[in-house]
Amino acid sequence: MAAAARLAVAGHRVAVYERSRTHGGGVGRLAREGFAFDTGPGLLHLPAVHRDLFVKTGKRPLEQCVEMTQVDPAVRHVFADGTDVALPNASRAGVxxxxxxAxxxxxxxxxxxxxxxxxxxxxxxxxxxxxxxxxxxGVERLRRDPYPGAARRGLFRRAAPRTLEAVAARELxxxxxxALxxxxxxxxxLDPxxxxxxxxxxxxxxQTxxxxxxxxxxxALAYALYERCLERRVEFFFGAEAVGVVEKDGRAAGLRLADGDTAGADLVVAGVSPGRLAALAPGATGPSAVPVPPGRVSVLLALSGARPEGTVHRTVVHGDRLAELDAVFGTGAPGTGSxxxxxxxxxxxxxxxxxxxxxxxxxxxxxxxxxxxVDWADDGVAAEFAERMVRAAAAAVPGLPERVLWREVRTPAHTEAETGAEGGGVPAPVLAGAGGAYLRPANTTRMPGLYLVGGFSHPGGGLAHAGMSGALVAGLVVEGADFRGSQ
Structure with a gap:
């Protein structure tokens, strides 16, 4: 939608074909019995990306479309040894x-x-x-990690550590x-x-x-952007799954839809996972060895009792480090372990x-x-893991089990079914270093007229990065190969 709004402002007639029944992709909402929950991300970072999007696409700025507040404290951490600390928002001295x-x-x-x-x-x-x-x-330059080595006592720096784990061990x-x-x-x-x-x-x-x-x-942000697209006369077709990119004279020329229809176009912007892209346009980005990223389990809890005054918005309750990393990143036996x-x-x-x-x-x-x-479609597996999450969260919410009226459990199996992303994986932001292993495919492809947007392309996952990818694609379409980047 970020790309669609910008392209519509630039004078293009834009249509969005969405496989699900609503807009927003992974930014979903579940409402039941007066309770409502985000089913995707819950907080926004780098709001300047979306402020720029709304400034560039209409008369009303972001703050007139949604009500935003800074979360302060930014986060509370409950560490494995019981240490409890709340960190203020955007305050270096306070942190x-x-x-x-602590x-x-x-x-x-x-x-x-x-x-x-x-x-x-x-x-x-x-x-x-x-x-x-x-x-x-740029890829060649980004293969190198820019993290500097910490200074020794004296004149010289030490060689920079190669992994986040090494940074933590040596400098913290x-x-x-x-754990922080x-x-x-x-x-x-990301595996540290x-x-x-x-x-x-x-x-x-x-922190900054x-x-x-x-x-x-x-x-609410997704809905505001949807409304902005409608204001710019973007058309939406829901329940309209694309199964192929039409190619004509060596260029992308539209979409083949699951119902047998064809939608013609001068260019195509795809916001899909690597597996979906390979099926839509084989060879468009060349071979890819990027593994399926980890997913998320969310437990949505309807609780009796009021939210106490002064409750911290976000708390991270830390778990069993090595066992968790082995289970999440595949170095241990398949399954959810204990x-x-x-x-x-x-x-x-x-x-x-x-x-x-x-x-x-x-x-x-x-x-x-x-x-x-992990077979997240197995209700027993999902329920057992959710129960573990509730027990862990009791460190942040006293008396939690007794307050639960009902709960909904959402797993990577739900994410896969709703978004089409294989394994329900959630892409991470791009990072420099590691020989380029944490970069994503460019927004242009080997097929002229086919562009890539969203978390599985440059500059990677996260709401802010999705907004940035929309700006990059719009710039490439409007200005062509000479486009040097967002201002």
Missing amino acids: VAALDA AGPGAGERWSDLVNRGREVWDATRRPLLEEPLRED KDPRLV LESHALAYG RVAPASATVLPYME FGSWYVRGGLR YRPTVTVLRPDDPTTRPDDAHEAVTLTATVAPHGR
């Missing part, structure tokens, strides 16, 4: 003070030094990773700070044991630009999510192995 109080003097400064090095990664990669089309000369040392850093990677489905050191940019971005909540959930998962608990202070103030809507999420490596 330092909170970590010193983990001892010097802990905050060690974390701050690491975030400063994350800023160096941001400065080095912001343009080529997020704001410019991916080109061959305290297991609670290690690695939780940023795990939340995006092999993810490049440049992944330190993730906590830098969150803050976390934002949209009243009515992020589904480990305690790391659970993110979202408790929004939003009257639109609950029937009245005597109830509360709470969402639990955990990163898990994709469907196929």
